[in-house]
Amino acid sequence: MKAIINGKIILEDCILDTGVVIFDKNIKSIISTENFKRTSNDNIEIIDAKGNFVSPGFIDIHIHGAGGHDAMDGTLEDLNVISKSISEHGITGFLPTTMTMDKTKIHVALDAVKTAMNSTLTGAKVLGAHMEGPFISEKYKGAQKKDYILKPNIDFIKGYEEVIKIITLAPEEDEDFKFIKWIKANTNITLSIGHTNADYSTAMEAIKNGITHATHMFNAMTPLNHREPGVVGAIMKSFVSAELIADKIHVNPAIFQILVDVKGKDELVLISDSMRAACMEDGISELGGQKVFVKNNSARLEDGTLAGSILTLEKAVKNVYENTSLKLYEAVALASSNPSKEINIYKHKGSITQGKDADMVIFDKNFNVIQTIVEGNIVYTKLEP
Structure with missing residues (x-):
């Protein structure tokens, strides 16, 4: 399981300035930062978006x-x-x-x-x-x-x-x-x-x-x-x-x-x-x-x-x-x-929505791509640990 923290999450109808995306192959949930901090996260790999945008792929x-x-x-x-x-x-x-x-x-x-x-x-x-x-x-x-x-x-x-x-x-x-x-x-x-x-x-x-x-x-x-x-x-x-x-x-x-x-x-x-x-x-x-x-x-x-x-x-x-x-x-x-x-795949892809494939991209304010995630796997990254 992975979690993206400290990102501005781009949803279909708004941008969440705070929140956490939890996912493996699929998006499991989008929860508040406060709720995430209150839960046990020992087995979750943390991806720190460092204030950048978290977008659907x-x-x-x-x-x-x-x-x-x-x-x-x-x-x-x-x-x-x-x-x-x-x-x-x-x-x-x-x-x-x-x-x-x-x-x-x-x-x-x-x-x-x-x-x-x-x-x-x-x-x-x-x-x-x-x-x-x-x-x-x-x-x-x-x-x-x-x-x-x-x-x-x-x-x-x-x-x-x-x-x-x-x-x-x-x-x-x-x-x-x-x-x-x-x-x-x-x-x-x-x-x-x-x-x-x-x-x-x-x-x-x-x-x-x-x-x-x-x-x-x-x-x-x-x-x-x-x-x-x-x-x-x-x-x-x-x-x-x-x-x-x-x-x-x-x-x-x-x-x-x-x-x-x-x-x-x-x-x-x-x-x-x-x-x-x-x-x-x-x-x-x-x-x-x-x-x-x-x-x-x-x-x-x-x-x-x-x-x-x-x-x-x-x-x-x-x-x-x-x-x-x-x-x-x-x-x-x-x-x-x-x-x-x-192409009739909206049920599975195209937005950051619970249950859909974890296809996401993190980019900065100048639209430079920092990380790309395909079905939960990080396939490209410039994020510092």
């Missing part, structure tokens, strides 16, 4: 890689390096995200994710996979290769229904929305609109038929125009949840507050969309078989196209907190409870 539902490795590398070892690298930035769970590549290569990556879901890694837990493509629009392919783009195909995902948690697709490529309807009726997979050339009416019809999520809003989709609202307009009009890459490069920070006002804090999810160069020095990297240049906090193809990001979620939370009216616990929810709800 961050969950990244759209991340390609980090630490020099990518989900498409396709091995448990690669996923373990990513897991360890991002745990140092407060991430306790993630969805390794595939790209538009050869079918066999995607399946190899999904097989590795399936193995990782049932393995104990050295950092963040693999919660499933996000399949970004190959069912996308060539016009809005972004940094994905057009050679491997396909029409939505049920057989492509057969056997992986329990592994895949999110599928990003362009609904205009799905004839009569047959794929969307089948996924909605037969699986628990979250369907996300993204990399799409759909117009407003097509997007709204797709949402009516089963789309509930939007991949990196504003990026790789038809924009908002006063005569043609596009996919962005459809997302704003509907109750679809929206991913946001809050690195201040993919989306101007002035938009953050507008998005909060229009969508509301419960329908926004912070993601990194990071690629293998995340958590590393600037230089030349790779994404989906394409050369990527990493410099000045951005990752771009040779033609200047943004190629994912090198963002980490604690920075995303900080950027949103500093550029909106959100309270700290509300900004944290965008990277914890909100993503957990999107």
Whole structure:
């Protein structure tokens, strides 16, 4: 049994300036400091947060890689390096995200994710996979290769229904929305609109038929125009949840507050969309078989196209907190409870609540991560004893 003392505990609706979190694999209780002092604590390992914030662990539902490795590398070892690298930035769970590549290569990556879901890694837990493509629009392919783009195909995902948690697709490529309807009726997979050339009416019809999520809003989709609202307009009009890459490069920070006002804090999810160069020095990297240049906090193809990001979620939370009216616990929810709800694991993860998994991160007032705890195990720490 462990106990975190002297921390400011971030709950879903407030911050407790004093209190103690008692946990093993799960959170056992949150009690007052006075009550904790009155009980026998001889067999409890004490973690002194030293006045820093104790937050639910961050969950990244759209991340390609980090630490020099990518989900498409396709091995448990690669996923373990990513897991360890991002745990140092407060991430306790993630969805390794595939790209538009050869079918066999995607399946190899999904097989590795399936193995990782049932393995104990050295950092963040693999919660499933996000399949970004190959069912996308060539016009809005972004940094994905057009050679491997396909029409939505049920057989492509057969056997992986329990592994895949999110599928990003362009609904205009799905004839009569047959794929969307089948996924909605037969699986628990979250369907996300993204990399799409759909117009407003097509997007709204797709949402009516089963789309509930939007991949990196504003990026790789038809924009908002006063005569043609596009996919962005459809997302704003509907109750679809929206991913946001809050690195201040993919989306101007002035938009953050507008998005909060229009969508509301419960329908926004912070993601990194990071690629293998995340958590590393600037230089030349790779994404989906394409050369990527990493410099000045951005990752771009040779033609200047943004190629994912090198963002980490604690920075995303900080950027949103500093550029909106959100309270700290509300900004944290965008990277914890909100993503957990999107992939249907809120019952077990996403908040510091009695009975849930003990996934927590301790960070200071500048959002520097000091300790990361995954299911009760300390996987990263800079705390002095």
